[in-house]
Amino acid sequence: MHAVVLREYGGPENLKWEEVPAPEPKAGEALIRVGAVSVDIYQSVLRRGGAVGVKLPLIMGNGIAGTVSALGANASGVAVGERVVVCNNVSCGDCRYCRMGRDTLCIGRLILGGHRNGGYAELVAVPARDCVPLPESISFEQACLIPNTIGPVLKACSRRADISPGENVLVVGAGGGMGIHAVQAARACGGRVIAAMRSMRMADAVKAAGADVIVSTEEPDWSEQVRRHTDGWGAQAALDFVANTQTLKGSLDALAPAGTLVIMGYFPRGSVLETPTWVFSEERTVTGNRSAGRRDIEDSIALVKAGRIEPLIARVFPLRDAAAAHQGFEAG
Ligand SMILES: [Zn+2]
Numbered sequence: 057m058h059a060v061v062l063r064e065y066g067g068p069e070n071l072k073w074e075e076v077p078a079p080e081p082k083a084g085e086a087l088i089r090v091g092a093v094s095v096d097i098y099q100s101v102l103r104r105g106g107a108v109g110v111k112l113p114l115i116m117g118n119g120i121a122g123t124v125s126a127l128g129a130n131a132s133g134v135a136v137g138e139r140v141v142v143c144n145n146v147s148c149g150d151c152r153y154c155r156m157g158r159d160t161l162c163i164g165r166l167i168l169g170g171h172r173n174g175g176y177a178e179l180v181a182v183p184a185r186d187c188v189p190l191p192e193s194i195s196f197e198q199a200c201l202i203p204n205t206i207g208p209v210l211k212a213c214s215r216r217a218d219i220s221p222g223e224n225v226l227v228v229g230a231g232g233g234m235g236i237h238a239v240q241a242a243r244a245c246g247g248r249v250i251a252a253m254r255s256m257r258m259a260d261a262v263k264a265a266g267a268d269v270i271v272s273t274e275e276p277d278w279s280e281q282v283r284r285h286t287d288g289w290g291a292q293a294a295l296d297f298v299a300n301t302q303t304l305k306g307s308l309d310a311l312a313p314a315g316t317l318v319i320m321g322y323f324p325r326g327s328v329l330e331t332p333t334w335v336f337s338e339e340r341t342v343t344g345n346r347s348a349g350r351r352d353i354e355d356s357i358a359l360v361k362a363g364r365i366e367p368l369i370a371r372v373f374p375l376r377d378a379a380a381a382h383q384g385f386e387a388g
Contacts (some may be wrong), residue, residue, distance in 0.1 A: 059177035060378040061115045065105030068382035071176070076115070079173065079181040080129035086184040088142060091196030093175035093375070094119030096204045097322060097384045102170055110170055117256075118144040118169040121190060121199035126159040131184035140187040141357065142175070142348050144168050144203045149185065160211075176325065176378055187211035188353050198360065198367035206356040206365055207294070207348025209238040209320075213245045214355070216318045216345045217293035220235040223248025224261050224286045226310050229297030230267060231258030234320065236368060237351075238295050242337070244364045245313060250282050250291060254298075265368075281309035290315060297321050304329045313338035318345050328383075 057078040060071045081087040099116055101107055103336070119141040132138055147154050147162035154162050168174045168361065190199050195358050213219045225242040229235040230251035236258065242249045243266035243309060251267035259270055271281045283290050290312035296303050299321030307317050308331070319329075331342065348356070359365040373381040 058376070059115045060117070060375060061093070062111050062116055065103065067387070068103070068379040070103065071116075071382060073378075076177075077180050081131065081181045082124055083129040084129055084131050084184055085127040085128040085133055085181045086102075086124050086140075086187050087128075088122040088140065088175075088180050088182055088187070090120055090127045090175045090178060090180060090375070091139075092200040093117045093121075094204060095199040097369060098167070100382060100386055101291045104163055107170055107338040110214070112202065114170075115173040115177050115180070117174035118167065118206040119202070120144075120168070120175035120180060120182070121196040121202075122175075124187065125179065129245040133184050134187045134189065139192070139203050139264065141190050141353060142168065142182050142271040143164045143186040143188065143348070143353055144207050145347055145349070146172065146183055146186060147175070154254070156376065157349070157351065159345045171379060176375065178375075180366045186350070188357065189349065190357060194357065194360055197372055199357075200367070202353055202356045203348060205234055205237050206241065206360065206367060207352040209234055209358070210356050210365075211348050211352040212238065212243070212248070212295055212318045212320060212345040213241045213293075215352070216343055217295065217316045219247045219293055221244040223247050224250060224280055224289070224312070226250045226252060226291040226294040226307060227267070227297070228252045228273065228294065228303050228307050229321070230262045230270075231255060232297055233368075233370070235297045235306040236262055236265050237365065238297070238320070239267050240365045242266075242295070244359050250285055252278060252282070253305060271334055273306065274300075279306040279310040282383040286312070290300045292316070293318065295320050297337040299327055300324050301328045303324070307338070308335065308342070311340050314340065316343065318343055344363040
C-alpha cells in the first residue's frame with residue numbers, strides 16, 4: 057500500500073510518499089480503508105519532534121474516517137463494510153480513569169498516529185473498540201474533523217464547562233479552526249456566545265457560526281467589554297484557545313462568580329496564569345481539556361448528523377500531498 061512516512065523530524069517536506077507493507081489486523085483490531093484524515097496542531101508538533109514517546113519511522117495521522125475492510129480475531133462492535141470514525145486515543149478500558157468515563161486520562165493511553173501507526177496511509181489497523189459507526193449523511197472529509205476538532209470542543213463545553221441553556225460563554229481565539237467549531241458547540245449546548253479574537257479577518261464567519269457578540273483582544277479593556285455584554289455579571293464559562301499570559305488573565309477577569317475557565321490551547325512557553333484571591337472568594341474553576349473520548353465522538357456525530365454543528369473544511373488534499381496540507385495548516 058501507499059503511505060506518508062516520517063523518517064526524520066523536521067519541516068513538512070519530511071513527509072514522504074512511500075510504498076510500504078499493508079498492516080494485518082491483530083486480535084481485537086479492525087483494518088480501516090482510510091477515507092479521510094485530518095491535520096492538527098499535535099501532528100504539526102510531532103513532525104517537528106516535539107511530541108513525547110514517539111519513535112520513527114512513523115506513519116502519522118489521526119482524525120481518521122473510513123470503511124472497515126477486515127477484522128482480526130475476536131474483533132467486535134463493527135462489521136466489514138461499515139463506515140466508521142476512529143477515536144484518537146487508544147485506551148485500556150479498564151484503569152480507574154477509563155472506569156470513571158474519563159478515557160482521555162487512561163493510564164495506558166496511546167495516541168493513534170503518534171505512539172502507533174496512524175492514518176496517513178491507504179490502510180490502518182486500529183482497535184475495533186475505538187471505531188464509532190458513521191451515518192451515510194456525513195462525508196469522510198467532514199467526519200475526519202470529529203476526533204480532533206469537534207469532539208474536543210464539545211467535550212470542553214459539555215463535560216468540562218458544563219454549559220447550560222442561556223448561559224454566557226466566552227470563546228477566546230474564536231477565529232481559529234478549533235475556536236470556530238467551539239462557537240458552534242457552545243451554541244449547540246444552548247449557550248450565548250461572546251467571541252474574542254485578535255484579528256477581525258474571520259469575524260463574519262464567526263458570526264455565521266453562531267457568535268452573538270464579538271470583541272477584540274487587541275483592545276485593552278476587552279474583558280470589561282465581556283462584562284458589559286453580560287449585564288455586568290461576566291461569562292459563566294470561558295474557553296481559551298490562545299492561552300497566553302494576556303488572554304488567560306482576560307478570560308479569568310471576564311468570568312462570573314462560580315464560572316469555569318477551560319484552558320484549550322497548548323500552554324505556550326512562558327504563559328503565566330495568576331489566580332487572584334477572588335478566584336477563591338468567588339469559587340471560580342480553572343481546568344483543562346485533553347482531547348475527546350469515545351462518548352464525545354458519539355455525541356459529535358449526533359450533532360453533525362442533526363445539522364447543529366457543521367464541520368468547516370478549509371481545503372482537501374490528496375493523501376500523497378500531506379506535505380502541502382501541513383504547509384497550508386502552518387501558514388494559517
Ligand atoms: Zn485506561
